[in-house]
Amino acid sequence: EPEVTQTPSHQVTQMGQEVILRCVPISNHLYFYWYRQILGQKVEFLVSFYNNEISEKSEIFDDQFSVERPDGSNFTLKIRSTKLEDSAMYFCASRGDRVVGGYTFGSGTRLTVV
Amino acid sequence: DAKTTQPNSMESNEEEPVHLPCNHSTISGTDYIHWYRQLPSQGPEYVIHGLTSNVNNRMASLAIAEDRKSSTLILHRATLRDAAVYYCILRDWAGGYQKVTFGTGTKLQVIP
Numbered sequence: 001e002p003e004v005t006q007t008p009s010h011q012v013t014q015m016g017q018e019v020i021l022r023c024v025p026i027s028n029h030l031y032f033y034w035y036r037q038i039l040g041q042k043v044e045f046l047v048s049f050y051n052n053e054i055s056e057k058s059e060i061f062d063d064q065f066s067v068e069r070p071d072g073s074n075f076t077l078k079i080r081s082t083k084l085e086d087s088a089m090y091f092c093a094s095r096g097d098r099v100v101g102g103y104t105f106g107s108g109t110r111l112t113v114v
Numbered sequence: 115d116a117k118t119t120q121p122n123s124m125e126s127n128e129e130e131p132v133h134l135p136c137n138h139s140t141i142s143g144t145d146y147i148h149w150y151r152q153l154p155s156q157g158p159e160y161v162i163h164g165l166t167s168n169v170n171n172r173m174a175s176l177a178i179a180e181d182r183k184s185s186t187l188i189l190h191r192a193t194l195r196d197a198a199v200y201y202c203i204l205r206d207w208a209g210g211y212q213k214v215t216f217g218t219g220t221k222l223q224v225i226p
Contacts, residue, residue, distance in 0.1 A: 004157075033213065035158075043158060043216040056213060091157045093214075100146045100207045102160030103214055 002026040006092050006106035013082055013113055021077045021109045023092030032075045033093040033103065034067065036060070043091065049075065082113045118202045123221045126192045134187040134220055136202030141182050144208040149176065149187050150216070151198040158201070158216070161187065165207075197224045 005024040013019050025032050034046040047057045049067055066078045075094075079086055089110050093103040119137040126132040138147070149161040162169055162176045164185070169176040175188040189196055201219040206212050 035216075042218060043152070045213050045215060048213055093157075100163060100205065102148065102150075102163060103158075105157035105159065108157050 002104070004092055004094055004104050004106035006090075006109050008109060009107070010110045011112070013111070015084060015113055016081050019079050019082055019111065021079075021090050021092075021111070023075045023077075023106055024073055025075055025092065025094030026096075026104055027073070029094035029096050029104070031055075031095045032067075032069065033095075034077045035091045035093065035105075036088040037091065037108075038085075038088045046077070046090075079111075082111075084113050087111055087113045118204060118217060120200075120202055120217070120220045122218065123223065125223045125225060126189075128194060128224055128226050129191050132189040132192045132196070132222065132224075134189075134200050134202075134222065135184065136186070137184045138202070138204055139183045141204060142206065144206050145204040146207055147176065147178060147182075147185050148203045148205055148214065149174070150201045150203065150214070151196075152201070152219070153195075153198045161200075163205075192222075192224045194224050194226060197222055 007022045032049040035043050037043045045058050047061045048055045064080045068076050089108040091105050091108045093105045095101045095103045146163050146165050148163040150158045151161055152158045162171055162174050164176045177186045199219040199221050201216050
């Protein structure tokens with residue numbers, strides 16, 4: 001069964017450093033998403049991406065965050081200057097062209113900011 | 115967004131059926147009912163979705179009330195692997211790109 005692949009599985013970074021989280025969505029999917037989950041809390045929407053542009057973003061997704069699909073296969077989330085409160089699991093998801101289709105999520109990247 | 119209400123937690127014995135309820139009394143005519151689950155230390159996983167009619171797939175069944183104000187996710191035979199948080203989510207199909215928004219869900223414990 002097709003999978004969404006995320007790398008790395010765990011990243012530790014120092015406060016103020018830039019991090020890039022990488023995702024390879026399912027190859028024929030058109031819609032891409034980033035979510036995050038702080039330990040013990042709900043899964044929160046960050047951003048959706050379609051046709052090479054952001055279609056929606058949440059209040060969490062401020063100027064420190066950016067997304068890119070640089071080569072038609074990878075989908076990246078960049079955090080420019082990490083804060084302690086950015087520590088969370090970050091999940092990438094994708095879906096195909098059916099509007100009501102389900103999302104396929106990756107297994108996540110655990111980001112720890114120290 | 116129309117809201118859903120789920121019990122915080124439920125228990126089931128292994129190999130018995132599980133009925134996970136969801137109330138959505140303010141559902142609109144264009145809202146699809148989606149279910150996802152999240153196993154421990156994993157990303158969410160799509161389970162099933164429906165609009166008006168009951169739906170079956172290899173993972174589960176979805177029973178939708180005639181007035182659509184409630185639905186039930188049915189796991190026909192719970193296994194230990196089904197222990198997870200189950201999320202009932204409404205998505206408006208007319209919204210096009212409308213995102214999946216997670217609530218707190220129902221934590222299902224499966225007892226061996």
